[in-house]
Amino acid sequence: MSRFLSKDFLSGLMFIAFGLVALYFGQKLALGTTVRMGPGYVPRMLSIILMSLGGLICVVALVAGSEPVERPKLRPITLVTIGVIAFALLFERAGLLPALVVLVLIASLGGEEFKITEVIGNMVALAILCTLVFKVGLGMNISIVRGVW
Amino acid sequence: MDLLNNLLLGLSVAVSLQNLMYALIGCLLGTLIGVLPGIGPVATIAMLLPITFHLPPTASLIMLAGIYYGASYGGSTTSILVNLPGESASVVTCLDGYQMARNGRAGAALSISAVGSFFAGTVGTIIIVMFAEPLTRMAQKFGPADYCSLMALGLVAAVVLASGSVIKAIAMVFLGLLFGLVGTDVNTGAQRFTFDVPELSDGIDFAPVAMGLFGIAEIVVNLERRLSRTAGTIKVGSLWPTREEVRRAIPAVLRGTALGAALGVLPGGGPTLGAFSSYTLEKKISKHPEQFGKGAVEGVAAPESANNAAAQTSFIPMLTLGIPSNAVMALMVGAMIIQGIQPGPEVMTKKPDLFWGMIVSMWIGNLMLVVINLPMIGMWVKLLTVPYRFLAPAILLFCCIGAYSLQNSTFHVFQVAVFGVLGYIFVRLGCEGAPFLLGLVLGPQMEEYFRRAMLLSRGDPMVFIQRPISLGLLITTAVLLIIMALPGIKKARQQAFQEEG
Numbered sequence: 001m002s003r004f005l006s007k008d009f010l011s012g013l014m015f016i017a018f019g020l021v022a023l024y025f026g027q028k029l030a031l032g033t034t035v036r037m038g039p040g041y042v043p044r045m046l047s048i049i050l051m052s053l054g055g056l057i058c059v060v061a062l063v064a065g066s067e068p069v070e071r072p073k074l075r076p077i078t079l080v081t082i083g084v085i086a087f088a089l090l091f092e093r094a095g096l097l098p099a100l101v102v103l104v105l106i107a108s109l110g111g112e113e114f115k116i117t118e119v120i121g122n123m124v125a126l127a128i129l130c131t132l133v134f135k136v137g138l139g140m141n142i143s144i145v146r147g148v149w
Numbered sequence: 150m151d152l153l154n155n156l157l158l159g160l161s162v163a164v165s166l167q168n169l170m171y172a173l174i175g176c177l178l179g180t181l182i183g184v185l186p187g188i189g190p191v192a193t194i195a196m197l198l199p200i201t202f203h204l205p206p207t208a209s210l211i212m213l214a215g216i217y218y219g220a221s222y223g224g225s226t227t228s229i230l231v232n233l234p235g236e237s238a239s240v241v242t243c244l245d246g247y248q249m250a251r252n253g254r255a256g257a258a259l260s261i262s263a264v265g266s267f268f269a270g271t272v273g274t275i276i277i278v279m280f281a282e283p284l285t286r287m288a289q290k291f292g293p294a295d296y297c298s299l300m301a302l303g304l305v306a307a308v309v310l311a312s313g314s315v316i317k318a319i320a321m322v323f324l325g326l327l328f329g330l331v332g333t334d335v336n337t338g339a340q341r342f343t344f345d346v347p348e349l350s351d352g353i354d355f356a357p358v359a360m361g362l363f364g365i366a367e368i369v370v371n372l373e374r375r376l377s378r379t380a381g382t383i384k385v386g387s388l389w390p391t392r393e394e395v396r397r398a399i400p401a402v403l404r405g406t407a408l409g410a411a412l413g414v415l416p417g418g419g420p421t422l423g424a425f426s427s428y429t430l431e432k433k434i435s436k437h438p439e440q441f442g443k444g445a446v447e448g449v450a451a452p453e454s455a456n457n458a459a460a461q462t463s464f465i466p467m468l469t470l471g472i473p474s475n476a477v478m479a480l481m482v483g484a485m486i487i488q489g490i491q492p493g494p495e496v497m498t499k500k501p502d503l504f505w506g507m508i509v510s511m512w513i514g515n516l517m518l519v520v521i522n523l524p525m526i527g528m529w530v531k532l533l534t535v536p537y538r539f540l541a542p543a544i545l546l547f548c549c550i551g552a553y554s555l556q557n558s559t560f561h562v563f564q565v566a567v568f569g570v571l572g573y574i575f576v577r578l579g580c581e582g583a584p585f586l587l588g589l590v591l592g593p594q595m596e597e598y599f600r601r602a603m604l605l606s607r608g609d610p611m612v613f614i615q616r617p618i619s620l621g622l623l624i625t626t627a628v629l630l631i632i633m634a635l636p637g638i639k640k641a642r643q644q645a646f647q648e649e650g
Contacts, residue, residue, distance in 0.1 A: 007578050010578055011320075011579065011580050014574070015323075018327065025344075034608035036604065038339075042596045043341060046326055046330070050320060054320060057320060069578065073373045076369045076372035077369045080368060084548075084562060084569065085563065089559070091559055103545060103546055103549065104546065107542040108542055110541075111541060114538075122542060126543055126546055130550065138200060139203070140203070140554055142554075
């Protein structure tokens with residue numbers, strides 16, 4: 001089983017998967033001829049090359065073996081991603097400040113150490129810095145708190 | 150004399166107060182991120198890219214260039230003082246630089262690396278000046294088939310830089326090319342892989358991709374690893390090297406500069422490759438190879454000069470041919486496109502002030518770095534004591550704001566999140582992000598040239614072999630691929646990257 005959970009084998013599978021997705025969604029694109037290529041020609045060519053490379057990587061990984069993948073820690077990647085998405089959702093609706101507070105809070109939870117006083121200090125410093133640089137300095141059209149400033 | 154006039158024009162642009170200020174900002178920022186581990190020039194430039202929209206074109210390119218070579222300066226400071234390379238290009242400097250510092254020669258190591266870097270930067274700038282015009286003239290003769298082959302060479306050469314499996318890196322290039330096709334097909338107007346998302350019809354913007362792959366993924370990996378900092382600070386001591394040290398450093402600087410400059414021009418080359426190769430070279434030709442790793446002056450002087458020379462000369466393919474040779478250059482291309490400048494041979498003729506201004510400001514930037522770095526070393530080292538738990542949220546925040554301000558749309562922020570996850574998967578599977586990014590940037594252009602070449606040749610793929618320039622480039626590409634597959638080279642390559650890891 002560990003044979004199949006190696007870095008190379010899984011990345012080979014990933015390449016094949018991307019190739020298949022591109023083939024599936026590129027079905028409707030016209031191929032055209034070699035002289036006048038349609039929009040589908042190059043995508044199809046690339047997906048086929050990608051899948052063959054992926055297949056080759058899989059085969060080599062099975063024959064020659066490769067490093068096993070490390071067990072991923074889900075906490076940092078999940079929290080960082082949630083933080084970024086939360087920022088995206090809040091930024092236009094509520095303004096920079098609320099988005100910043102939520103992002104920094106969630107991202108800090110992803111780390112090993114979490115001290116609430118430090119996190120608040122970090123938020124204050126970043127809020128001041130961002131306001132000065134982006135709003136005052138660069139004059140970007142963003143609201144700090146929606147409806148207020 | 151034409152060249153002199155051009156340089157004077159460049160000088161007049163570069164010494165304007167505004168451009169000097171942006172060069173300084175770029176150098177300071179570059180040094181800062183070079184000192185700080187966990188954030189590199191790619192992520193920084195990607196973050197700042199949207200901001201450059203608010204600046205004039207010349208100023209923005211000067212600033213971004215400053216970040217790039219500033220990073221290689223800053224990285225060496227921390228390599229020498231605390232054995233922490235801030236940048237991959239200064240990893241080798243740790244080997245002997247830190248040992249010199251432990252022997253009480255930290256000051257000498259720092260000044261040798263700063264002066265060596267400055268010398269290399271100067272030579273690099275001169276080389277750009279000399280090669281820019283002939284190469285540009287050559288590039289104007291390129292047909293679509295030639296461009297296509299040139300890009301193929303660039304992409305294959307980029308694979309040399311990727312550590313780990315060559316075939317995986319090639320697959321990453323193709324994956325990048327595929328992602329580059331998303332959007333409206335230029336020739337027919339057909340929507341490709343846009344899934345009816347209007348924002349995708351302009352294609353995938355590579356700035357959020359770079360932020361995701363190089364910013365977010367890096368943060369996550371660092372958070373997992375609990376970036377430990379054993380910053381046992383070392384006294385800097387006298388900055389003056391002894392006569393013996395100078396005698397040994399000078400030839401090493403010269404060799405490092407030459408090798409670095411040569412490797413920098415190659416597509417796919419760059420500071421990291423230059424530094425590693427020159428360290429290996431010094432060790433090979435030294436009469437006392439046993440001193441290496443124990444504080445050999447040559448082991449600091451050569452790679453430090455090489456990485457700076459390479460950082461400079463890697464601008465050559467980008468400025469003259471419009472082909473980025475590494476991930477940073479890919480972002481520089483993007484910065485030019487944001488400003489409405491199509492990178493390529495026309496830049497020099499149509500925008501001479503921008504072209505020469507940028508080149509001269511690079512030299513000024515290098516001068517600034519010597520001035521900034523030597524007296525301010527204490528401050529930079531102090532920055533290292535800032536814990537990562539403060540930095541990580543800050544980097545994330547700047548990525549998000551940067552992504553948003555690209556087009557004032559939160560769509561790009563979501564894109565950062567998606568590519569962050571993808572980048573994390575890449576890291577876990579041991580796939581390199583840089584070839585992917587290059588493929589993504591070059592994808593649309595390469596398809597365009599490919600289709601045009603095939604149209605002109607009436608569907609005959611032989612056109613790529615019949616044109617001499619294209620044939621030459623393809624042969625070089627093939628040779629590179631074969632060399633990489635040779636067992637001996639494969640082993641040496643693995644060793645080189647093992648030292649890095």
